[in-house]
Amino acid sequence: MPIVAVATDAEGVSEESEGLVVIPLSTATPVATSVPVSTPTPTVPRVGIIAGHTGSDSGAVCPDGLQEVTINDNVARQVVAILSARGWSVTQLEEFDARLTGYTADALVSIHADSCTLVDRSGYKVARAESSSIPDAEDRLTACLSQRYGEHTGIPFDPHTITYDMRRYHALYEINPNTPAAIIETGFMSGDRELLTERSDVVARGIADGLICFIEGESP
Numbered sequence: 001m002p003i004v005a006v007a008t009d010a011e012g013v014s015e016e017s018e019g020l021v022v023i024p025l026s027t028a029t030p031v032a033t034s035v036p037v038s039t040p041t042p043t044v045p046r047v048g049i050i051a052g053h054t055g056s057d058s059g060a061v062c063p064d065g066l067q068e069v070t071i072n073d074n075v076a077r078q079v080v081a082i083l084s085a086r087g088w089s090v091t092q093l094e095e096f097d098a099r100l101t102g103y104t105a106d107a108l109v110s111i112h113a114d115s116c117t118l119v120d121r122s123g124y125k126v127a128r129a130e131s132s133s134i135p136d137a138e139d140r141l142t143a144c145l146s147q148r149y150g151e152h153t154g155i156p157f158d159p160h161t162i163t164y165d166m167r168r169y170h171a172l173y174e175i176n177p178n179t180p181a182a183i184i185e186t187g188f189m190s191g192d193r194e195l196l197t198e199r200s201d202v203v204a205r206g207i208a209d210g211l212i213c214f215i216e217g218e219s220p
């Protein structure tokens, strides 16, 4: 389930992030804060992975106690490991990570899962911001993610439950507008439970391959 930005957060977040943003960005790439992203394929790709709801809340909770945040964190860690092993610079971020304000990278993906509310429902979905400064890049990111994720997991793309909340997902509006970003709902904790909990390596591989498709210029 996505989290939509709340207006009352704005002052506190920006105030707190002033100091925190400068430190990690200037350590990794000193020019990142002042130069807009215009080069799609740098030598070492920089990617951010948000583990949905971490550092914040449980996300969706099933009647038996299974929490969405546990699934998201587990998948995010594996995506980070796969892409780091490829030599990329990958950062795992929390849901309301202070570093998200003005975040600059070659791509950002937020990982979420759908609730148990719809019994036996199966399917994944990928969305980008409804108002995008870089629609071509973000359309290609979502196409790469969607194609590779479906290929790996074998579950259907579910266009019917892409919600307003996904397209208005808070992080998509906090980052640098030149950072291509998307949110993925990896499956339903009801109908896709076995995939999400027992084959999370497949889930992670699907997302990692989607990013490789985008960053390395493969056609989706």
Ligand SMILES: [Zn+2]
Pocket (backbone or CB within 6 Å): 001, 002, 003, 052, 053, 059, 060, 068, 112, 113
């Ligand atoms: Zn969620």
